[in-house]
Amino acid sequence: MTDLVIPAPSLPTVPTSTGGRFPVRRVFCVGRNYAAHAREMGHDPDREPPFFFTKPADAVVVDGADTPYPSATARLEHEVELVVAIGSAGSDVTADHALEHVWGYGVGLDLTRRDLQAEAKRLGRPWDAAKGFDASAPIGTLVPAAGVDPAAGAITLRVNGDLRQSGDLADQIWSVAETIAELSRFVALSPGDLLMTGTPEGVGVLDRGDTLEGTIAGVGSVRTRIV
Template identity: 85%
Template sequence: MSDLVIPAPTLPTVPTTTGGRFPVRRIFCVGRNYAAHAREMGHDPDREPPFFFTKPADAIVADGADTPYPSVTQRLEHEVELVAAIGTGGSDLAQEDALGHVWGYAVGLDLTRRDLQAEAKRLGRPWDTAKGFDASAPIGAIAPAAEVDPTSGTVELRVNGDLRQSGDLADQIWSVAETVAELSRFVTLAPGDLVMTGTPEGVGVVRRGDTLDGAITGVGSVRTTIV
């Protein structure tokens, strides 16, 4: 007989291109990792150390599923990103070893309540409610690392077929290897962790009824409709 006082929560999972499912433990996100995006958000794109924020694992929306428009915002915005899925954990990883801890890669959307984020920045408060809300992380199928080059590839986001964001993984200020190694200084990475690696320029507002299509060359795609 279980001694749990409430039913255990279901472990979120993401499909893989191999047919299995990847169990998700935590979601880490790196901010302002493309110079052009840093500029459009009003920040200096010089190579300062990366900073991180989180989303709950159950914020994931399956590829192709609808995403409910969140409450308490008048400005929901899209950010398309490469997602690294950690397969083996560790702390204080060396940069040259970091990619060896990645099981695979996917395309994800970091949906953001931009008005709440702006207010939090103004007041010097955390971004949790702006970034870590329900259904804030649509993610496509994860492709094995051996099939992906995380250093280059076109990154695009279309809304209702219109191109909104376009960049290249080669434009990242911090490479995936550098990001994973730096993150491992602050937390012990574990199998099941996801790392969203930042978005190129062109972030913008989405509304109910909009269909978002994110794609990264050599990685895959993700689609969701805001309802």
């Protein structure tokens, strides 16, 4: 066996309600999957199929831990989302069988450097710096898929106790099953993959000291403080 020339990086993990930890391999995100949010971002939700971007696995912030305010931005924004944890591999899966690949669900925050994203859009450049920065994905405790309905349930985000985002999983343009199936056309799903499934309307600016609490009925919550 070849010796490593540097120490191997640690594997990011997320706590689960079963007491074990879920190892994170990759983090995929689907853009503009709620009609009202698509409109508030200036887009027509009826025209486009799902599209995806990624965050590195080590962008995950464990529930309850502080999240550092990122550098190189003056407009950090919140997006609360349902997180899907993939438990078995698959490629080109059909929507009818997509949920068979799900280990469980959680609540996550897709933190965004909105000013960098706007500039990237203007220049036709990738969103990596706007979406895939350090500590950009706080994620709550994952719960097993059994008993969870990913097609319905209130989803909310409060900042310092004030309601910022409110919607329902039923408002998703593409269902969880459809989104998984579409993603599996482009990459082979693997155990340890996470999929963040889009956010309802009401995204807004965050400041240092803000406390965020996202909840999804029947799934759980995520909590973090911006420092």
